[in-house]
Amino acid sequence: MEYNTTRNHLIMKEYGRNIQKMVEFLLTIEDDMDRQRNSMAVIELMGTLNPHLKNVEDFRxxxxxxxxxxxxxxxKVESPYPIPTKETLKARPERLEYPKKYPRNRHFGKNLEMVIDKAISEENPEKKEGFTQTVANYMKLAYGNWHKESVHDDAIRAELLSITGNQLEYHPGAAPVSSANSTQNFSQGNSNVGNSNNDPFRTSSGKRKNFQQNNKFKSNNSGKGNNNKHNNKFNKNRNK
Structure with missing residues (x-):
């Protein structure tokens, strides 16, 4: 019996010991044509043993x-691709250049700083106000995430003025609804009360009619039940 401790090192475990033995046998073949043909057969077998490589680009x-x-x-065979060497396998990759961005306010992050710069350079007053509201709302959200408590709008307004050099001013809250508009909305709401669309039994004339017919049917049935009781009592007295 042959143990793994007596065998040579398994270079690529995903292909197994048998593929490595086949490749070692290819090295002993002296005829170039025969070695090339057998190498192609081993390549096909390696692709069959690892079908997931077919989903990889340039799997061959x-x-x-x-x-x-x-x-x-x-x-020593002819390959349709550049033949690798030990140097290319062991070559160390180049060091990645990490982005060197140092935001002025790290507690808010670089993205918020980019939005602030965009808001400052915006010329349209409506868009600039929208940017300012967005920045202030994000600042409130970030404050709540870190401190687990609410923050006053005046504090956000002062902080935004400080980090933007008094170029962006936060106006908290929305414009109040006028009393005339509120009265008009209330009157419209009252006018809709009598509308047939709001009445569940008047969505259509048929539904109201069916509802009335059902009530009439119930009343007729209740009358029939009383008549049946009267007839039963009359028959008992007659039998006596």
Missing amino acids: HKLWDHIFNISGFAL
């Missing part, structure tokens, strides 16, 4: 790179 390129890696980059 990956299979060729893997067979060269399993062979220790000693396999």
Whole structure:
């Protein structure tokens, strides 16, 4: 019996020991044509054992790179792709350049600072007011998330004036509804009370009619029940 401790190192475990033995056998083949043909067969077998690679772009390129890696980059065959080397495998990737952004107010973040700059540069007064309201509402939300308590609008207004250099002024609250408008809305609401559309039994004439017919039917049935009781009593007296 052969144990794993006596075998050589398994280079790519996802392909298994048998594929590695096949690649090792390819290295012993002296004929170039025969070695090329058998290498193509091993490539097809590797693709069958790992069908998930078919969903990867250039999956056959990956299979060729893997067979060269399993062979220790000693396999001499013609590849449709550039043949990798040990240097390319062990080469360290270049260091990523992280964005160096240092916001002026880190507790609000860089995105809010970008929105503030956009609001300051906005020339349309309506859009500028909308930006200001959005920034102030976000500041209130951030304050509530960190402090777990509400904040007064005056504090947000003072903070926004401070961080924008008095260029954005927050106006909390909406304009109050005038008494004339409220009276008009109330009168309209009262006028809709008698409307047939608000009455569940007058959504259509048929529904009101059916409702009346149902009441009439119930009253007729109740009368029939009284007549039946009277007839039963009359028959009992007659039998006596």
